[in-house]
Amino acid sequence: MIKIDIQKSLHGQIGDINLDVNLQIQKGDFIALTGKSGSGKTTLLRILAGLESANGNIEVNSVTWLDDKTNLAVQKRDIGFVFQDYALFENMSVLQNLLYVKKDKDLAFKLLELCDLKNLINRYPNSLSGGQKQRLSICRAMMNKPKLLLLDEPLSALDPKMRNSLQDEILSLHKEFNTTTIMVSHEPREIYKLSNRVILLENGEVLNDGKPKDVLLKTQGSQKFSFEGEILDIIKIDVVNIAIISIGQQLVEVVLSNQELQGLKIGSKINVGTKAFAPVVK
Structure with missing residues (x-):
């Protein structure tokens, strides 16, 4: 010991x-x-x-x-x-x-x-x-x-x-x-x-x-996946906001409402989670 x-x-x-x-x-x-x-x-x-x-x-x-x-x-x-x-x-x-x-x-x-x-x-x-x-x-x-x-x-x-x-x-x-x-x-x-x-x-x-x-393990409650990431860009298209997020070695696009976007900016560190348990494995 x-x-x-x-x-x-x-x-x-x-x-x-x-x-x-x-x-x-x-x-x-x-x-x-x-x-x-x-x-x-x-x-x-x-x-x-x-x-x-x-x-x-x-x-x-x-x-x-x-x-x-x-x-x-x-x-x-x-x-x-x-x-x-x-x-x-x-x-x-x-x-x-x-x-x-x-x-x-x-x-x-x-x-x-x-x-x-x-x-x-x-x-x-x-x-x-x-x-x-x-x-x-x-x-x-x-x-x-x-x-x-x-x-x-x-x-x-x-x-x-x-x-x-x-x-x-x-x-x-x-x-x-x-x-x-x-x-x-x-x-x-x-x-x-x-x-x-x-x-x-x-x-x-x-x-x-x-x-x-x-x-x-970072998931809470009914969350099935949760990843830490960083916002690289925010693109406004019509009435929606698309955030380009770096997670590990990959980039993902996430649609955010105006309410979800409040307080966030390029460079913000965030958690991306989902409650829908329907993973696709290839």
């Missing part, structure tokens, strides 16, 4: 906030940490990793990592950390990047096979695609079989197809090594697919904590 009770003052784009988090995480959990930019997600990961200081306590499997007398060094915390920028050794081959962490060829080959990199062991990072680099960075983070795997939006720079493929591999590694994983993500599909628990941070505090469906 991981017990976290920490506080830290943060100075961000939205002003000064106090990161104040009190959580208990079970061994083998896959936690998705989400929330607006500047809410303290990455700082919390860095505190867990020992890369930033904080007040309070962190205890992992009855071992104190942080309290008023102890601040365990990064290399003693038994963690794996995957950043957005890969952080690979460019002068080392794929295999050498893993063996630098731990001289265990059997484990290295097992990880490379799980992530479909076994045929690239002699290649160097500058000759790999973005997806291959991210696979390699994840493999390297697993070389010490960490008790805690920390993922800071590791797939955010990848295209949807590659992102979906790597999600499968992350989940496979999580289950194979029975590690506890905490991943920062803003992508609802990714969160729902990978995690068994979602923690929503806002202004440094836990705003919501529960199962993915309970935290992510």
